[in-house]
Amino acid sequence: MKYQPVIGLEVHVELKTKSKMFCGCSADYFGTEPNTHVCPVCLGLPGALPVPNRQAIDWCRMIGLALNCQLASFSKFDRKNYFYPDLPKGYQISQYDIPFCDKGEIILSSDKKIGITRVHMEEDTAKLMHQLGISNFHFPKETTFPISNKEKYSLIDFNRSGVPLVEIVTEPDFENSQEVVEYLKKLQQIVRYLDVSNADMEKGDMRLEPNISVREISNLKSQISNELPKYKVEVKNINSFRFVEKAINYEIQRQGELLDKGKTPIQETRGYDEVHNRTVSQRTKEEAQDYRYFPEPDIPPIRISESQISNLKSQIPELPTEKKNRFIKDYGLREDQAFQLVETRKIADFFEEAVKIGKKFGIEATAIANIMINKRVDWSRMLPAELVEAIVKSKREDLPAMELENIISEIIKKEGSAVTNYKRGKSGSMEFLVGKVMAQTKGKGNPNQIRQKIIEKLGEKS
Amino acid sequence: MDLIKLTISEAKKGLKKKEFSARELTENYLERIKKLNPQLNAFITVCEKEALESADHADKLILQGETWEAQPLLGIPFSMKDVYSTKNIRTTAGSKILENYLPPYNASVYQKLIDSGAILLGKTNCDAWGHGSSTENSDFGPTKNPWNLDYVPGGSSGGSAAVLAADMTIFEIGEDTGGSIRLPSAFCATVGLKVTYGRVSRYGAISYASSLDSMGPMGKNVSDVAEILSVIAGSDSHDATSSPRPVEDYSSSLNQDIKGLKIGIPSEFFSKGLNSEIKDAINKALQIFKEKGAEIVDISLPHTEDGIATYYLIASSETSSNLARYDGIRFGNDREYFGQEAKKRIMLGTYALSSGYYDQYYLKAQKVRSLIKNDFEKAFNKCEVILAPVSPIPPFKLGEKIADPLQMYLVDVYTVLINLAGIPSLALPCGFSKAGLPIGMQIIGPQFSEKSLLNVGYQYEQATDWQKMKPEL
Structure with a gap:
């Protein structure tokens, strides 16, 4: 039987603000000595209170604006209650029913629109390190507590606790893993253009959770064509675009095989096992948590005026798609050339600077584009003026x-x-x-x- | 001179004139605590060593010519409800969960007080996490009422009021979520102010119910309370709910004429259930206000009856979340160490927030809370302050209400409304029952009307002698 995959995506993007979401600790935790970027607030000590980071909220809203979202004039934080050792307060400060941004979209190269359901702000958790064997860790001399099980224990590093996270949730608009990967690359490019996150997958700046289900193609022709499958499978622990593709493909096949046998896949959370390229069940619907969301009483509601929205809009730089279209129009580049030259802001800025200088020497923008794309010279080590100089020189040296x-x-x-x-x-x-x-x-x-x-x-x- | 009977201004005067040193003053209180605490169980922790060090430091500063303008509480001993984080001084919130917890930081209120030169004597007993109206829910044993050791001092800041009544401190900082400053003040014949939500920083005070918790001063008279408020009030960059509104000088504006002041009397507070001795005491107080030219206005607070249910739903919901951090991973003792009352409120709050029940309980309670706020707003169109009893009954005996939690909850029927509305209320003594137990009243005002409330309270206090009465110990 033929099936059509129905895929939605939740992406967590860690912002690169100087300080954490609700306290003044440095948010730059990567490679730092454990528990050195901590204070009463991000340790969840008794009596400590969260004070929201304005910069993080602005950046969250800028991501929303860049994804063509609506901004909520009235918003608030909520508590998501659950117990986990990496969650020092026993709840995560997140947003429930009034996210900062909603109803946006990203347009894929095929002109297909991927709907953005919401963009909201929350805090990251601490990091657990599960240890095997005492020799892995040197306890400080003053450590007095007994380690009853010297073979197996866990340590908590709170440096990541409270780092600002933006969660971007899509509609279930994807039909295959290629669309998902294209969307992710676009999203990564946008947050990098906004300069609000390094969006580095290896460092965990961007975390991906697809939810996947499939429906029979035959159903599509009948009247219930828009009905979503009655279940969905969420896959966690994915840390690369390659693995998200593999995990989705694996799930489509697994679910299709179940349906072929006349079974309905169960609603559950699965983890991706990159070693065996498969997904493994973690938690089923019956065990689903009741997070008991309620408005965070420690933080007053947050409002935004039209003028503040315009101010934020004015801070958003030209984004990749606009830039690409302008390059095609203004410089006569081909679509593929322009696409490559807007890959990063750095490349695009270099190109435009070189074009400006090249003009004085009668060098065409397309010539600069060609030389940059074909990498005939290592321009990344040059200044735009040096690139132009090199072109001028090689022209002179060219034989008729x-x-x-x-x-x-x-x-x-x-x-x-x-x-x-x-x-x-x-x-x-x-x-x-x-x-x-x-x-x-x-x-x-x-x-x-x-x-x-x-x-x-x-x-x-x- | 009996150093333990001093008010703040008297103590300051003595220190200025060098009639005694801060060390002598502190030693007197430490001695008094040593003598009386075994009977009253009002202190959980006495920090003798730190107190004496601070006293010596204060004496040094005084000798060097430091002024009380710069440090308004220089050399003045005080104590705090054991919910305020005090760096390296044990802070338990009255719970065994935090039996061995030494905070690595100071609550903003405490920091302000030590910055103004005050000397911490110790941390006073309270119902664990603020859950209670009698201090019987303290995991460190109940505090006794200094006026009669068989009776409760009220709660949850029972230790705070008891140490004031027993002259074991000069002033106190309590905390009021549903009446926790005002009820003990009424039960022990001391003065306590529940401030406008946001007037005093909550940073570092162990949360009971975040949207209701109010930090406030407690003292032996109104002018002391005004002086402490001037020190602890103000916005705090560590508390997003603190108000940016400028702090007023609460002391200098006492003694304003109250002629023509409109005092509202809520009919709902004086109907069934109010003890007749308390009713009589309030009526006598009204008489005094009338003599001073105040005008009495009948008002209505129609949602009074819904207060207790609304309060317990919201407070329990918030506390169920606030207490989640005591998960056994970091503070030594696990959740088994929660007492009965904490467990009860955690379960109640968890239930009220659960999916399927949220709309019916938590959300509905929030809607009623808005109605209660509206009640007060309407009332304050007709009057400037509201005069009311603090509790429907006088102090009760230890153990008397433990078996009947609903009766215990109803003790707070007149106080919880004020927390739900986020407005200030000053509790002060207005008489004694035939059994010789204190009776208190509260003067309630609109948001940020502390200055006016303190003035009205001061006017009453000047016309009476209640604050001069002391228990025999």
């Missing part, structure tokens, strides 16, 4: 094409035995021919280009 043609024809005629040897498979002979041509041009011209031309010429003859 006809002259080079003539020299090559002459050498081929003259060095008949080298040509024969090359044709018999003696590759060294080609280098001999190139050398002869270069001697004739007195060093001008690009050896690779010359080699290519000789091969073409020899090809014509045979």
Whole structure:
């Protein structure tokens, strides 16, 4: 039977604010000594109170604006109650029914719209380290508590506790893993353009949770075509775009096989096992938590005025899609060229700067685009002006094409035995021919280009 | 001179004139505590060593010419309900869960007090987590009422009022979530102020119910309370719910004429259930206000009856979440150490927040809370302050209400409304029952009317002698 996958996505993006979400501790925890970026607030000590980070809220809203969301004029934080050792307060401060942003979209290259349900703000948890064997960890000298099980114990590092997280939830609009990956790359690019997160997968700046279900194609033709499957499977612990693709493909196949056998997959949370490329059941619907959300009484509701919204909008830089369209229009680039040149803000800015300088030397934007895309020079180590200089120089050194043609024809005629040897498979002979041509041009011209031309010429003859 | 009977201004005067040193003053109180605490069980922790060090430091500063303008409470001993985090001084919230907890930081209120030169004598007993109206729910044993050791001092800040009544301290900082400052003040004949929500920082005070918790001063008279409020009030960058409103000078505005002041009397507070001795005492107080030219206005607070149910739903919901952090991982003792009352409220709150019950309980309670706020807003269109009893009954005997939790909850029927509305209320003594037990009243005002409430209270206090009466110990 044929099935259509129905996929939605939750993405957590860690913001790169200086301080944490609700206290003044540094939010930069990567590679730091455990429990050095902590205070009463992020340790959840008795009596400590959260004070929201304005910068984080602004950035969350900017992400929302960049995803074409509506901003809520009145919003609030809520408590999500559950017990876990990495959650020092016994609840996570998150947002429940009034997120800062909702109803946005991202448009894929196929023009398909992926709906953004909501963009909300929350705090990260501490990090648990499950230890096997006492030798893995050197306890401080002053440690007096007994470790009853010297073989197996867990440690908590609170440096990550309270780091600002933005959660971006989509509608179940994806139909395959490729769409998901394209969406993720776009999202990653957008938050990097906004300069609000490093969005580095390896460092856990971006965490992905797809929920997947499948429905029979035959159903689509009937009246209930828009009805969602009665279950969904959420997959956790995915830390790369490659694994999200694999996990989704695995789930589509697994669920399809179950349906083929006449069974309905159960609603559950599964974890991705990257070693065996499979998903494993973690928690079923029956064990689902009741988070007992209620408004966070320690933080007053948060409002935003129209003028504050305009102010935020004015802080949003030109985003990749707009930039790409402008590059095509203003510089006459092809779609694929423009796409590559807007990959990062750094590349795009370099290109535009080089174009500006190049103009004075009569160098076309397309020429700069070509040289950057084909990486004929290592421009990443150059200034835009240096790139232009290099182009100007190489142009000057270029031989007129006809002259080079003539020299090559002459050498081929003259060095008949080298040509024969090359044709018999003696590759060294080609280098001999190139050398002869270069001697004739007195060093001008690009050896690779010359080699290519000789091969073409020899090809014509045979 | 009997150093333990001093008010703040008297103690300051003595220190200024060098009639005694801060060390002498502190030693007198420490001695008094040593003598009386075994009977009263009002202190959970006495920090003798730290207190004497602070006293010596204060004496040094006084010798160097430090002024009371710069440090308004320089050399004045005080104590705090054991919910305020005090760095390296045990802070238990009256619960065995925190039996061995030494906070690594100071509550903002405590920091302000030590910055103004005050000397902490110790931490006073309370119902664990503030859950209670008699201090019988303390995991460290109940506090006794200094006026009669068979009776409760009220709660949850029972230790705070008891140490004031017994002259074991000069002033106290209590905490009021549903009446926890005012009920003990009424039961022990001391003065206590529940401030407007947001007037005093909550940072570092162990949370009971975050949207209701109010930090406030307790003292032996109104002017002391006004002076303490001037020190502890104000916005705090560590508390997002603290108000940016500027702090007023509460002491200098006492003694304003109250001629023409409109005092509202809520009919619902004087109907069935109010003890007749308390009713009589309040009526006598009204007479005094009338003589001073105040005008009495009948008002109505129609949702009075819904107060207890609303309060217990909201407070329990919030406390069920606030107490989740005591999960056995970090504070030594696990959740088994919660007492009966805490367990009861955690279960009640967890239930009220559960999916399927949230709308019916928590959300509905929030809606009623809005109605209660509206009641007060309407009432304050007709009057400037409201005069009311603090509790429907005088102090009761230890153990008397333990078996009947609903009766115990109803003791707070007149106080919880004020917390739900987020408004201030000043409790002060207004008489004694035939059995010789204190009776208190409360003067309630609109948001941020502390200055006016303190003035009205001061006017009453000047016309009476209740604050001069002391229990025999």
